Amino acid sequence: MNLSDLGYSKDIPVQSSIREVPASMPNTSKIYAVCKRTLDIILALIGLIILSPGFIILSIFYLYGENKGPLIFKQKRVGKNGKVFFIYKFRSMVVDADKKLKENRILYQRALAKMLYPLKL
Known part of the structure; x- marks a missing residue:
């Protein structure tokens, strides 16, 4: 599974600030x-x-x-070495918010702009 399977654009650079811990x-x-x-x-x-x-x-x-809806929100994320995992957190938005966001192109672009603004690409 890659980033495009999760709905992310391949054009977005991914930066990692996590330092590798030496094996020894x-x-x-x-x-x-x-x-x-x-x-x-x-x-x-x-x-x-x-x-x-x-x-x-x-x-x-x-x-x-x-x-009405589930209390816990489940989402796929990409972790270390591209490994996909699930994150569970309390739902603080409408049910199926991620699907509704992707359906509305303008909202999706705004959300991406807010997310990428701190990176100053």
Whole structure:
């Protein structure tokens, strides 16, 4: 799968500000990375447990609100080495917003212009 399959133009340059980590990391760096990852997971789980009542309340509003639809939005993204993955996030827009945006050419061009403006191409 490539960028054009996801609806992106091939004309848009993709810049990456992520530095590559050398394969030969010192042992202290590896220990640090494992500890950091473990702490990240534990804190994320604690956060999910604490915030879960709020998530339930939000889902009730989405079920009975004006713009009914799923609470979680799923989208394909391109990651490291061109690997495609799914991102899940709370829906803060109308249902099928990405499809509606691509159908309206003027809105799509405005969205791309806003997205590319910080890059100053």
